[in-house]
Amino acid sequence: MNENNPVPPMIPPADRPTPPPVPPLATPPLAGNRPLGDDPAERVAIPHAFAAIEALLRHPRRLMFQLRQPGSGKLIGGMLFVALACAAVYGVVAGTFSGHEQLWAAPVKIAAGLFISATICLPSLYIFTCLSGSQARLAEVCGLLAGLLMLMTILLVGFAPVAWIFSQSTSSIAWMGFLHLVFWFVAMLFGVRFMQNGFAHTNAKSHAGLNVWVIIFLLVAVQMTTALRPILGRSDTFFPTEKQFFLAHWADCLKQQDGENNARGRN
Amino acid sequence: MSAQTHRFSLSEISVLLRGETQAIAEWSARWDARRFTLHIGVIILGAGLYGAAMGWWRAPQQGLYVAIKFPLIILLTTFGNALINGMLAPLLGLNIPFRQSFSVIVMSHAITAAILGAFSPLIIFLIWNAPPLTTGAAGAPAYSLIILAHVAVIALAGVTGNLRLLQLLQTIGGSRAVARRVMLAWLWGNLFLGSQLSWIMRPFIGSPDLPVQLFREHAMRGSFYEAVFHALQRIFLFH
Numbered sequence: 001m002n003e004n005n006p007v008p009p010m011i012p013p014a015d016r017p018t019p020p021p022v023p024p025l026a027t028p029p030l031a032g033n034r035p036l037g038d039d040p041a042e043r044v045a046i047p048h049a050f051a052a053i054e055a056l057l058r059h060p061r062r063l064m065f066q067l068r069q070p071g072s073g074k075l076i077g078g079m080l081f082v083a084l085a086c087a088a089v090y091g092v093v094a095g096t097f098s099g100h101e102q103l104w105a106a107p108v109k110i111a112a113g114l115f116i117s118a119t120i121c122l123p124s125l126y127i128f129t130c131l132s133g134s135q136a137r138l139a140e141v142c143g144l145l146a147g148l149l150m151l152m153t154i155l156l157v158g159f160a161p162v163a164w165i166f167s168q169s170t171s172s173i174a175w176m177g178f179l180h181l182v183f184w185f186v187a188m189l190f191g192v193r194f195m196q197n198g199f200a201h202t203n204a205k206s207h208a209g210l211n212v213w214v215i216i217f218l219l220v221a222v223q224m225t226t227a228l229r230p231i232l233g234r235s236d237t238f239f240p241t242e243k244q245f246f247l248a249h250w251a252d253c254l255k256q257q258d259g260e261n262n263a264r265g266r267n
Numbered sequence: 268m269s270a271q272t273h274r275f276s277l278s279e280i281s282v283l284l285r286g287e288t289q290a291i292a293e294w295s296a297r298w299d300a301r302r303f304t305l306h307i308g309v310i311i312l313g314a315g316l317y318g319a320a321m322g323w324w325r326a327p328q329q330g331l332y333v334a335i336k337f338p339l340i341i342l343l344t345t346f347g348n349a350l351i352n353g354m355l356a357p358l359l360g361l362n363i364p365f366r367q368s369f370s371v372i373v374m375s376h377a378i379t380a381a382i383l384g385a386f387s388p389l390i391i392f393l394i395w396n397a398p399p400l401t402t403g404a405a406g407a408p409a410y411s412l413i414i415l416a417h418v419a420v421i422a423l424a425g426v427t428g429n430l431r432l433l434q435l436l437q438t439i440g441g442s443r444a445v446a447r448r449v450m451l452a453w454l455w456g457n458l459f460l461g462s463q464l465s466w467i468m469r470p471f472i473g474s475p476d477l478p479v480q481l482f483r484e485h486a487m488r489g490s491f492y493e494a495v496f497h498a499l500q501r502i503f504l505f506h
Contacts, residue, residue: 154354155354161348161460162348162463169466169488169490175493
């Protein structure tokens with residue numbers, strides 16, 4: 001471009017042999033660019049739910065490959081069952097904060113809330129994947145969503161001992177709510193990463209649609225915790241009597257907490 | 268216990284402390300109940316001795332209590348986070364079995380505890396030279412010196428244990444970036460739970476104005492993070 005370029009062209013001296021051309025440093029192929037099933041280990045069928053957990057954590061490509069095979073419905077069913085069971089286990093731990101009826105109400109609400117959120121968001125997920133150019137079938141989309149839910153909930157079970165310690169130590173609903181949200185958010189990050197890796201094999205041209213869907217799912221799930229409240233605290237009724245958006249509910253919780261702290265400070 | 272077992276134990280500790288990652292990586296790949304017991308023993312002994320030294324300034328009974336609580340915090344943190352740590356390792360790129368991730372964390376805590384145990388005579392000497400912990404001692408230079416000594420020793424032990432863990436993870440996984448990622452994730456989790464367990468199991472040094480207790484009366488009331496939050500609120504919002 002610049003004709004006054006001061007750097008002379010690299011011409012090898014005539015008296016020295018020309019070295020063989022050096023190929024450019026090859027970038028190692030991304031895991032997502034290798035076709036699924038190119039490793040024979042990925043083609044091994046997943047016989048049961050425990051094997052699905054193992055595959056999800058250690059060999060996610062095996063799970064992605066199996067989700068594309070005909071008859072993957074049984075595998076998806078198993079994954080959803082694991083997600084349901086894990087959500088219930090985490091719900092019991094969340095319920096120990098208040099005890100009493102929350103020991104059964106919290107697991108029911110958490111498991112139901114997660115599954116209702118996923119069901120509500122499934123059509124939009126399918127639409128967004130189609131819009132992004134993905135060739136994924138509906139069954140495969142369902143499978144990847146089941147993978148997201150399963151990974152999220154097994155990670156939540158991993159966080160459960162920590163959540164239990166805090167449940168027994170604090171009486172602050174605001175703090176416990178915040179902690180559960182942090183755990184939920186971390187678990188969701190890993191779940192979304194699995195889903196994005198899965199969609200990378202479906203010829204999707206961009207992740208933009210999926211990223212928009214993640215925000216929608218996040219908002220729906222957070223609103224679900226408000227719609228099904230109380231999950232941590234106690235109430236006379238199973239469902240709330242007043243409708244609220246989650247931000248207004250959180251603001252109320254913080255105000256209530258502040259009032260309690262001030263009252264404690266005066267005493 | 269035979270002399271052979273004794274020799275085996277001592278050599279294991281020195282290999283751990285030297286950070287001979289090839290040997291330690293091989294240990295971690297195979298489950299060995301005797302080795303695991305040894306590492307747990309090092310944690311109990313090392314952290315227990317340091318805890319005894321820490322509490323002894325207030326009263327010998329306080330020393331006994333802290334000798335129990337200090338290793339308990341390390342062990343409860345290890346076991347409490349075992350599941351999530353085992354899941355995070357493969358998710359962050361280090362595809363090792365659950366048992367191996369648990370094993371390497373126990374080893375890193377054993378290194379930390381061994382260092383703490385080695386420093387316990389120095390802490391005892393420091394306390395022996397300090398004036399007794401009486402009312403008003405909190406403002407004295409000796410109190411500040413002892414607190415700073417604890418901070419320095421615990422930080423040294425913790426940093427060394429984690430550096431050894433990083434080297435070990437790099438040897439096992441072959442990638443420095445992955446090893447750093449996994450180590451940081453584990454470190455955050457352990458700090459998060461460990462801080463709360465320490466809060467529940469207070470006091471450690473003890474206070475001359477309060478009785479010697481295993482746990483405070485309201486040990487399970489509130490959390491470490493709420494206390495930090497309220498302290499920040501008082502500082503910045505003048506509540």
